[in-house]
Amino acid sequence: MRLSNADAEGMYQETRVQNEVAILTLASAALRHIKPNIVPRVFGWGGASQGRLGWILQDLMPGVPLDNVFSPTASLEQKTAVLRQMAAILKALQDYPLPKSIQGWGGLTFDSNGAIVSAPMPSVGAGPWSSLENSYRGRLKAALDKADKNPYLKGWRPNDIRDRVDDFIERGLSAQFSDLTSSHDRAIIHADFTSDNLLHDPATGLVTALLDYDFSTILHPAYEFFRSFSPNGGRFTGWIADSDPEGQELLELRRAKLTGKFPSPLPTPRETPNGPGVDWELAQAWENELQRINVKRPSTIQGIDKLADVDELLGSLTPWRLINTDFLRMNTDEGQRMALRRMGEEQLVAVLDHLGF
Structure with a gap:
């Protein structure tokens, strides 16, 4: 159970949970071919409102942090094996065709029919924008x-x-x-796609989870390179x-x-x-x-x-x-x-x- 921190600096609470659930939905579809499943499944959620915390009930993902893989003592071969998987994940997020209901640049939410639509960007509290x-x-x-x-x-x-x-x-x-x-290109942007937000299985070397979609958004593919991949x-x-x-x-x-x-x-x-x-x-x-x-x-x-x-x-x-x-x-x-x-x-x-x- 993840509870949204109402005191989190600069986060737009009104659609913060909705944006994360919508991005998780899209990412799950984009990455469904990657095994094991690396996107947490969502079992229930509730948006924040006056006096009520937002929440998401989701999978507790298996695996351990990647700290040891990217440590100075790890071999370049070990690191490259993870980078190869990260590149495949990024490629799938870039190539996934967005639903036509998403018209803008910025955050996401759900309309009254359950369709994913554009909304303010949670890390800004403004938007969506037309370009x-x-x-x-x-x-x-x-x-x-x-x-x-x-x-x-x-x-x-x-x-x-x-x-x-x-x-x-x-x-x-x-x-x-x-x-x-x-x-005009748009893509699913994780915006914090680093080794800190990846888990892996040390026995197989496979990435087992991509976590933390707090800052995720729909923007140009370039934006991922402005916000992610810093450790490598x-x-x-x-x-x-x-x-x-x-x-x-x-x-x-x-x-x-x-x-x-x-x-x-x-x-x-x-x-x-x-x-x-x-x-x-x-x-x-x-x-x-x-x-x-x-x-x-x-x-x-x-x-x-x-x-x-x-x-x-x-x-x-x-x-x-x-x-x-x-x-x-x-x-x-x-x-x-x-x-x-x-x-x-x-x-x-x-x-x-x-x-x-």
Whole structure:
């Protein structure tokens, strides 16, 4: 029995459970050919309402976390075996034909006849939208509304940064979609498709569950690469400053993903202040598995680089460490908060400079 947390930061409670159940329904159909069954079956559910928690009664899935498979001591062969299964899952989610009742971009719910239809995106509380561009326009405005209410961000109005953001939304946003020839494509997006949300059977090596559909949505296939695959070097980022060795390495990885061609020989991983650098062998193995079965990926999505830049701007508008109330509650040092504010502004200004605004 899963109970929706009414205090979860930034979650739209009105359709949160409905969205998850609808996505579970679609994912179950898309992945029915994969054995063992990896999508939890739903036996009952109830949406949240005034004074009542939402809930889902679903399968308790077998298997153990994938931590040991992606540990530094595991062999590349072991990791590749799991990556091969992850690629097959992603391919099936991308290829599944959505019901005609789903007309928009964003979240899902059920109509009075039980059909799955478009709804607000639970992680935003806005939508659905009539196009991918409108989904980003709506989410940028929602992020600015959140920044308006934040005492540290103050809507990014100091130093005239807000004017620059508004100008980009008004004059620059549409141009970022001009090269995206597949802008009408939509797919089931898990949006947290990482090893943390996969279980496997150590005896057989088979993935036994894909879990946690809290952030799942219907968006362009590129969006999965903006939100998922981070532990195996598979996440695709927007513009990256290359002013330090860490940034230079990430930029090199971005180029490799964008072209589908990795350096030969592979670079030596760099140790960074934030921990180990890029695991180039693992990142290349993931790319190879995607190529092997022709999964839609950064190197095949024309215009994904400009779309990723918009997504980078979106993330920069609401720095998590200044927005999340739990983090702020645990970190009360005002000096540190102001330092985070300065870092956030530097990042946002750098993205705006890159976009030409």
